[in-house]
Every structure is written in C-alpha cells, then in structure tokens.
Amino acid sequence: MGQQKDLTGSEKSKIVRYLAEGCSTLKIAKLLKRDHRTIKRFIQNSQQGRKKRVEKPRRKITAHELRKVKRAAAKMPLGTSLAIFQSCNITGVPKSTRCAILRDMAKVRKAERRPPLNKTHKLKRQDWAKKYLKTDFSKVLWTDEMSLDGPDGWARGWIGKGQRAPVRLRRQQGGGGVLVWAGIIKDELVGPFRVEDGVKLNSQSYCQFLEDTFFKQWYRKKSASFKKNMIFMQDNAPSHASKYSTAWLARKGIKEEKLMTWPPCSPDLNPIENLWSIIKCEIYKEGKQYTSLNSVWE
Known part of the structure; x- marks a missing residue:
C-alpha cells in the first residue's frame, strides 16, 4: 500500500464520515487502503484551517501632514487620492490608507453638469x-x-x-x-x-x-x-x-x-x-x- 499525496473528494467525505462514527485514523487508512500518514495529514490540515492574514499596521501621518492634505484636497477638487498626497510630498502611503484619511475630511463626488453659459x-x-x-x-x-x-x-x-x-x-x-x-x-x-x-x-x-x-x-x-x-x-x-x-x-x-x-x-x-x-x-x-x-x- 503505497503513500499517495492527494486524496479524492470522495475519500475526504468518507474520512469525515468515519471520524464521526468514532473510527480511528488507523482503521480509516485500512478501510480506504491508503497510507496512514496521508489520513493523519488531511485531518491535521482540516483542524488547522486557514491562517488569518496578519494585517500590517497602516502608515501614520503627522498632524502637520494631515493639515497639508486637507488644504490640498480643497485646492484640487475631484483630484485622486494619489494626486492629493503627491502634491503634499507624502509618499509611501497605500491607497487604502489614503482613502481612509481622506474619508474623514472629504467625500467622493462627481462633477455637476451645467451648460457653459456666458x-x-x-x-x-x-x-x-x-x-x-x-x-x-x-x-x-x-x-x-x-x-x-x-x-x-x-x-x-x-x-x-x-x-x-x-x-x-x-x-x-x-x-x-x-x-x-x-x-x-x-x-x-x-x-x-x-x-x-x-x-x-x-x-x-x-x-x-x-x-x-x-x-x-x-x-x-x-x-x-x-x-x-x-x-x-x-x-x-x-x-x-x-x-x-x-x-x-x-x-x-x-x-x-x-x-x-x-x-x-x-x-x-x-x-x-x-x-x-x-x-x-x-x-x-x-x-x-x-x-x-x-x-x-x-
């Protein structure tokens, strides 16, 4: 009985059912005619689950930089978050952080439509x-x-x-x-x-x-x-x-x-x-x- 790396979907379902019935991993290996280590590895991976992504701390900006961003947003209506931050010489700030900062002082709008009347x-x-x-x-x-x-x-x-x-x-x-x-x-x-x-x-x-x-x-x-x-x-x-x-x-x-x-x-x-x-x-x-x-x- 050779060791095989991958289990089929049907085999995985059977393993879950056998475990619910109280079967040991050794007995399950014999029933499925699979290597005991393969069964144990599948059970361990299932119990571990997916690891949560560790979020990196957001780049913080100073109060002085925050005031610069606010002034730039007022001077550049409808500007993108990247353009606003670049005009303040603030680099290395990801888009999610830029939008989170701007959301406290501004909002996303589209231009008003109006005929050009003189x-x-x-x-x-x-x-x-x-x-x-x-x-x-x-x-x-x-x-x-x-x-x-x-x-x-x-x-x-x-x-x-x-x-x-x-x-x-x-x-x-x-x-x-x-x-x-x-x-x-x-x-x-x-x-x-x-x-x-x-x-x-x-x-x-x-x-x-x-x-x-x-x-x-x-x-x-x-x-x-x-x-x-x-x-x-x-x-x-x-x-x-x-x-x-x-x-x-x-x-x-x-x-x-x-x-x-x-x-x-x-x-x-x-x-x-x-x-x-x-x-x-x-x-x-x-x-x-x-x-x-x-x-x-x-």
Missing part, C-alpha cells in the same frame, strides 16, 4: 422666453439626438466636505455607440429612429434622415390642422442650423414661426433631455453591459 447666452435665453411667453407648448415638437455609448457622468474624485463640485461641460456628442433621434409633443413620442451606423449627420444626411423617418413615418399621417399649428424645435447643431437644412425644412412647410428659434448652449431647456436621462438610467442600470450595438438598440 452673458450673451443668458440674454438670448431671456429673449427666447419673452418671445414664447404665450406659446402653447403642447403644440411644440421637441426633438434631439442621443448617443447610447455608455452611461455619462462616471468620473468621480475626492472633494472636501461643504465644497461644491466643479462644473464639467455636458458632453454633446459621443462616438462608438447607437445614435438615435426622437421627438416628444404633448403626450406623444415620435420615434425613436436609429441613425445607421457609420453615418455622420451633416446637413445633407440629416435632411435625408428626417425625410426617411420623421416625414414619411409620422408627419405625413397627421391632419392639415395639426401640421398648421405644430412648432418644430431643434437645437443649433451645425447639421440642424445650416442654410441647407433651414431651406430644406422651409420647402417642407416648416419655416418662420413654425420653426422655433433656439438659444445657444441650452440643452437643459429641452424637455426631451429628461427622457434621454430616464432611458440611459434604465438601459445602464446596475452597471449593465452590452456585447453589441444591436443589443443596445433592442
């Missing part, structure tokens, strides 16, 4: 509000494109307690995803319509896209009175606001008062942005991933 933008918004003050907005078709290329706003970093997160410009366009166009008017959703992969929306392709989707599949089915009262809203993307697109829409009957004048840098005024937000939260909830663009579209 004085001119604000004045044009006021003009827009005055112009459409008495407009029946239930007759406005709000339109926009959205690129489904992953959840936005993923970037995070440390920021001191009581501080506001700095502004990060809203991403208007993205690549490598599914580009969709849709509209909402009153309680009706128009589309969404998918832009073919690889198609760049310039003036010509944008107008052709509207012809094949919006006009042929939705607009032409509406009554004459609806078309007469509807106001078409689109943002100031180059493909939308170009002379070519404006002239093309005019030939379709969408011109002058039927084409809403849109203030620049104002995506937050478009209610369809709320729809995009809801859709993205639903599509990418719980960190969901997709293997293809078609699965995202579905």
Whole structure:
C-alpha cells in the first residue's frame, strides 16, 4: 500500500464520515487502503484551517501632514487620492490608507453638469422666453439626438466636505455607440429612429434622415390642422442650423414661426433631455453591459 499525496473528494467525505462514527485514523487508512500518514495529514490540515492574514499596521501621518492634505484636497477638487498626497510630498502611503484619511475630511463626488453659459447666452435665453411667453407648448415638437455609448457622468474624485463640485461641460456628442433621434409633443413620442451606423449627420444626411423617418413615418399621417399649428424645435447643431437644412425644412412647410428659434448652449431647456436621462438610467442600470450595438438598440 503505497503513500499517495492527494486524496479524492470522495475519500475526504468518507474520512469525515468515519471520524464521526468514532473510527480511528488507523482503521480509516485500512478501510480506504491508503497510507496512514496521508489520513493523519488531511485531518491535521482540516483542524488547522486557514491562517488569518496578519494585517500590517497602516502608515501614520503627522498632524502637520494631515493639515497639508486637507488644504490640498480643497485646492484640487475631484483630484485622486494619489494626486492629493503627491502634491503634499507624502509618499509611501497605500491607497487604502489614503482613502481612509481622506474619508474623514472629504467625500467622493462627481462633477455637476451645467451648460457653459456666458452673458450673451443668458440674454438670448431671456429673449427666447419673452418671445414664447404665450406659446402653447403642447403644440411644440421637441426633438434631439442621443448617443447610447455608455452611461455619462462616471468620473468621480475626492472633494472636501461643504465644497461644491466643479462644473464639467455636458458632453454633446459621443462616438462608438447607437445614435438615435426622437421627438416628444404633448403626450406623444415620435420615434425613436436609429441613425445607421457609420453615418455622420451633416446637413445633407440629416435632411435625408428626417425625410426617411420623421416625414414619411409620422408627419405625413397627421391632419392639415395639426401640421398648421405644430412648432418644430431643434437645437443649433451645425447639421440642424445650416442654410441647407433651414431651406430644406422651409420647402417642407416648416419655416418662420413654425420653426422655433433656439438659444445657444441650452440643452437643459429641452424637455426631451429628461427622457434621454430616464432611458440611459434604465438601459445602464446596475452597471449593465452590452456585447453589441444591436443589443443596445433592442
């Protein structure tokens, strides 16, 4: 009966059962026809269990270094823990310790989204509000494109307690995803319509896209009175606001008062942005991933 190093799972189960029945290790070795030393080694290892990992004491920093870290965190909003500590010339501190120290004086936040508005933008918004003050907005078709290329706003970093997160410009366009166009008017959703992969929306392709989707599949089915009262809203993307697109829409009957004048840098005024937000939260909830663009579209 030779000595074998490894016991099978079945043999290990039998050893446990025999021990529970009160059998000696010598008897178990004979029953399993295994070397006595192999049985004893297995029992000893099982009784020992796994050794607990001895945690090394964390690197301590002085009160002076702590004050430097606090000042650096205030000066570097959304900075990483490594960047904050390096700016203080504090080295050799592992990430877990850095985060534990920062957690007492700061918290992880992401940048707030806000359109980059200057004085001119604000004045044009006021003009827009005055112009459409008495407009029946239930007759406005709000339109926009959205690129489904992953959840936005993923970037995070440390920021001191009581501080506001700095502004990060809203991403208007993205690549490598599914580009969709849709509209909402009153309680009706128009589309969404998918832009073919690889198609760049310039003036010509944008107008052709509207012809094949919006006009042929939705607009032409509406009554004459609806078309007469509807106001078409689109943002100031180059493909939308170009002379070519404006002239093309005019030939379709969408011109002058039927084409809403849109203030620049104002995506937050478009209610369809709320729809995009809801859709993205639903599509990418719980960190969901997709293997293809078609699965995202579905």
